[in-house]
Amino acid sequence: MxxxxxxxxxxxxxxxxxxxxxxxxxxxxxKYVDDIVRPGMLFASFVRSSEAHARVRGVDIADALALPGVVDVLTGEMIADTSHPIRSDSTMPTWQGTGFPALAIDKVRFVGEAVACVVAEDRYAVEDATEAVIPDLEPLTPVANMDQATAADAPLIHEDWEDNHFIKRHVETDGFDEALDAAPHRSSHRFVMARHTGMPLENRGCIAEWDSAKGELTLWTATQIPHLVRTGLADALQIPENRIRVIAPDVGGGFGIKGHLFPEELSCSIMAIRTGRPVKWIEDRREHIIACIHAREHTHEVEVGYDDDGTILALKAHLQVDCGAYSVYPWTSTMDTGMALGILPGPYRIRNYYVDAESVATNKAPLGPYRGVARPAACFTIERTMDAVAEQLGLDPTEIRRRNLVRSDEFPYTSVTGLQYDSGSFIEALDLAMEKAGYQQWRERQQAAREEGRYLGIGVTTYTEQTAHTTQEFKKRGIPMVFGxxxxxxxxxxxxxxxxxxxxxxxxxxxxxxxxxxxxxxxxxxxxxxxxxxxxxxxxxxxxxxxxxxxxxxxxxxxxxxxxxxxxxxxxxxxxxxxxxxxxxxxxxxxxxxxxxxxxxxxxxxxxxxxxxxxxxxxxxxxxxxxxxxxxDASPGNGTFTNAALLLLVEVDAETGFVHLLDLVCVEDCGRIINPLIVDGQIQGGIAQGIGSALLEELVYDEDGQPLVTTLVDYLMPGTTDMPENFEIHHLETPSPFTVQGIKGMGEGGAIGPGALVASAVDDAIRPLTSGRVTSLPITPEKVRTLIEQG
Amino acid sequence: MNRHTVSFTVNDQPHEVEVEPRRLLADVLRENLGLTGTHLGCEHGVCGACTVLVDGQPQRSCLLFAVQLDGAEIETVEGLAADEQGFHPLQTAFWEKHGLQCGFCTPGFLMSSKELLERNPDPSDDEIREGLAGNLCRCTGYVHIVDAVRSAAEAIREEQR
CATH class of the missing domain: 3.30.365.10 (Aldehyde oxidase/xanthine dehydrogenase, molybdopterin binding domain)
Structure with a gap:
């Protein structure tokens, strides 16, 4: 080629x-979707559940209908017989599926679930009318977290299920127990990544328009996947696909979050057909935070066996992902567990592996893909484990990695989970990062600072990023649609x-x-x-x-x-x-x-x-x-693997627990680069999002399943002053032997490493002050202070 | 609801609009005047996407009612240039330095940066970061935005020399 x-x-x-x-x-x-105006256009707004788990006894729409400018109000009961819920089912064993209705019918299963849709002549009128709709909700015991969901007497979120699991998976290599038992050293760890999300600056939004003469529906929508939205709409509305046109105009950021068919898109389409007029819906930020897709809520327990040199001999893991209330279209609720299970061994030569993975249902917003899909959590776990082993053996954290990374002469390398790493420069990237950073000088700066009572720390992270996976990979994942x-x-x-x-x-x-x-x-x-x-x-x-x-x-x-x-x-x-x-x-x-x-x-x-x-x-x-x-389709189809090594120097303020990012060096290898300017921009943006995951972002729920974070005042995203003072990117270019032009994907990579990287650096900084270690994200000042106070 | 007549200029063009007291400046710009370059990201004053200049000062157009603006001079992104050939140095610099990805936050950044450079024609990188701390971008990681503002400042100083 x-x-x-x-x-x-x-x-x-x-x-x-x-x-x-x-x-x-x-x-x-x-032209973003909100910039588009159609003749005679109405505005939609959604009445949303205030309860995490409740039976819908009825919805009183009479007052709303009587308000000036209101054209129509729709409830779940009114469309239960005519519109199918959104369904995305796995074909794998143990799967229990859900339908995600356009509007709740019998039950609501998370705070923010749409209960009714109102349309009116303008946006102000529709907001007024939304407040006049009164849902009658009979509260049920909420299932607010994975502990509650997996308890023996847990209430069922979906009453036709056996328990609150979307799926349970298990993979084990031959002779695993013997390999773990034979390891001279073993240690166990538990790592937690908080629920957070992609938060594109543009909220969701769509305009649905029905041409009754032709029987054709047009949907302008802020989506990453216009054709898949068309297929999903056709299935739900029972309209042939050649009568549906989906247009994704300019879209203000997606990050995976806008890669779904949403119930609101169904409701607006139904409303356009009912009223015969175009219907626009523009989500507000509060709706986006409570009712859109969330991501990355993982808890990982691992046990690792290793020898005196730090060679990892066996890895055992129990992965739990809080997938919220519904399976998302088209990914299903298997995505995060499947990806974490497959990629957890990362760029390391780990040949004995045992994993249990569970997608757990709770009364929270549905979990879907966000830039990196489970890889940020998997990277956090394996890198934290590497740091722990290094510390126990008294090895430098870069050395433990060098001893375990797949070497260049081993490519193509088939991982323990069957992923074929096509090519790469895992060790070379680490070496170059150390050279560019001046690793020894950083260590000297750290020592000098300690003597002044200041706490500098160095973090290191390496990872591999599966990209552009096609038929072979998605076939394996048991997803109904193979994105080939x-x-x-x-x-x-x-x-x-x-x-x-x-x-x-x-x-x-x-x-x-x-x-x-x-x-x-x-x-x-x-x-x-x-x-x-x-x-x-x-x-x-x-x-x-x-x-x-x-x-x-x-x-x-x-x-x-x-x-x-x-x-x-x-x-x-x-x-x-x-x-x-x-x-x-x-x-x-x-x-x-x-x-x-x-x-x-x-x-x-x-x-x-x-x-x-x-x-x-x-x-x-x-x-x-x-x-x-x-x-x-980029055969052989299990993806082409990009890799990177990151080094970070931080200073931790021991009094406040504040983490200040000083210098960051990233060496990335994404094969042949089409446009270095764009590649650098993607890396910088991904790392910025990763810094948000590492230090700031968390969607907090209370024990009743009520979201406590509802605005951007509570949900902190990195701003200009949260970025590292110095930020360097260097490239290696190892072409893929398989793809046209040797190109590898790289859009998500930046977001994978920073959680592990910042944790590694913070631990290194506060080591003189505490025996505690960072085990959960985000690393808030409060968590750092708690570790220091523990001593 | 009672309505009020308000007069102001937007990008030097006089406008008179009749609005409810609760109507936001952002909605007037976008819907009444069709100036959709100003974007709404949060509608509670955090993200800065809707930043416009009111009498030369950066303001969140999602937190202002149109009725507050009688007699004001308002500048939006549409006022920076009519086309690519007439780009403001900031627009040129954002283009050359790759200071935008999805583009949604960009108009807000351009307007905040314009005021920053008028106030401080030779800012340090820290001053640029501080000056733009009220605008969120979810795509770029800000590195290229800071590069762009620094480069635009140089170009403007060069122009004025």
Missing amino acids: TDQIETLAPRFFGQRVKRREDPRFLLGRA YETSMLRMDPSGQVTVNTSIHSHGQGLETTLAQIAADQLGVSLEDVRISFGDTSEVAYGSGTFASRSAVLAGGATDLAAGEIRAKLARIAAHLLEAAPEDIEFSGGRAYVAGSPDQGYSLAEIARMTHHNPQHIPEDEAPILESTRTY
Whole structure:
């Protein structure tokens, strides 16, 4: 594959090209869903449950209906017979499934669950009317956490279930017990990651519009997965997919959170059909915090066996994930446990592994994917374990890792859970990070600071990031939809301009630029000659969308293949016109010409025009069309693995417990880089989110399942002053041997390491003050103070 | 509900609107005037996405009622430039330094940065971070935003030299 473009010039691949999509955002002219206005549009708002667990006895809508401007009010009971709940079921053993109704019917199962939908002439009127709807809820005993959910006498959240588990899984290697028993040293640990979430700056929102003449529904919605939303809507509403058009316009951040079909999208669609008018819903931040997808609530118990050198001999783990009340579409509630179970051994040579993993249901908002999906928790656990073993053996934390990391000569390496790590630079990345940081100088700074009574600490983290996993991997996970491929449809029009219609969606990742770089290189045209189009299901071929660090690899691969096909056809036509051989035709500067004779050729605009308008000049066996549609699934399909090593220097204020981030060095290897500017931006943004997970972010519930965090005053996200004072990124480029162009995904990576990294650094800082260690995130000043007070 | 007539300028254009007392400035800008470059991220004054300049000062348009603004001069992101060729140095710098990803917070950052550089034409990195502490970005990690503001400050100083 790679040799196809080696001869082309200019090469955009690998260049720091500034983003082609930026001007519309910088001018304030982007179109997010709330910027779209439809004629006669109504506004929707949701009445939400104030109870974590209750029986719905009725909903009084009479007062609301009588208010000025109110057009319609809908309850669960009214649509119970006509609309199917959203369902996403695993095919794996022990699975117990749920339907997630558009509006609660018999029971509510979390605070914030939608009970009724009101539509009115404007947003102010609909907010007034929402307060006038009175749900009659009979409280039931809430199941607010995993301890309550798994207790012997726990109330059932779903009454047709046997217990409060979505799924229980177990994996064990042969001879595990013997391997653990034979280990000279063993230690046990418990690690907790708090529930938090992606919190994109744009809340959710949609506009549903029903064309009663044609029987067609259009839904503009802030989503990462327009086609999957279309499929889910079709199933729930029993409308054929060719009568539904989903348009994802500009989307203000997703991070996995907007990769779902939501009940609100169903309700707005039903309301548009009932009223015959477009219905817009824009979520407010409080709704987003209590009623949207949450993430990452993991508790991990591990026992590790190791030898005198620190070689890990066996790892036993019990993983529990609080998945909230409902299975989410299309992922199911197996995603976090499955990913944690598969990736927990991380970049280390661990060959004896035993794991129990449970997805537990509680009366809380549903848990779904957020950047990294379980990898931040898995990384936290394995890295904290590495730090603990190092400390017990008196080894430097970088040394224990070097002794256990998969070496470069071992790739492709099949992990104990069957993941094939295609290529990587695990040890080289660590070495480079230490060199760039000046690790020894950091140790000297730490020593000097201690002598002044200041507490500096050094943290280290290494990880591998499974990216762009396709058919083989998702098939294994027992998800009903196997996200196996993406599609690009590339067309050169008679003017010689190129349009790439692609099934992914770009909402910050810069794919309008990187995909154009790939297409422009194949065809020897300028970036300005390439338009990237996505998000509208009526325009682009079917595909899954953007998640799991897959779009550059899969849509990039599909675009490269489709552009290559068009290039080959242009070469055949040019060769015919120039009486040359197709293999002698070269492309650059928007022209096709005979190699070595740039004057002897045609502009692509001339060839395109001739192809479409004067087909008598092209070879008889060529169709007069310049179009190619290619799918790409990045075989062998269990993903391509990016890796990174991070070092961090912090100072802990022993009096306040405040953690100050001084220097951060990241060495990342994501294979061949399409655009270093964009890759750096993704790493920085991911690390910033990870710093939020490490130090700030937590969705707190009380013992009754009431959310205590409901605004951004309570939910702290990193701001400009929370970032490290110095932040360096360095790259290694180990191509994937499998993917088109050797590209690996990298969108999620930054968010994986910081929890483990900051914990490692804080422990190192406060070691002189306490024997306690950080075992849970976020590391609030209060937790640091508690550790210090314990001594 | 009773309505009030309010007059102000937005990006130097005079406007007169008739509004309920509870109508937010952000809704007037976005819905009455069609200036949708100003975005709403939290509607409780934390995220800074809706920042506009009112008489030269950065303000959260989600926390102001339109009736408070009679006679005010308001600047929004749409006032920075009509097109790419006329970009304000901040817009050029955010583009070149990759200071935006999803773009939702960007108008707020541009308006806060504009006021920051008018007040302090040669800020240190710490002063830039401090000056933008009232704006949240969930995508970039701020590194490129700080780079962009530093670079824009240099460009503006160069222009004025």
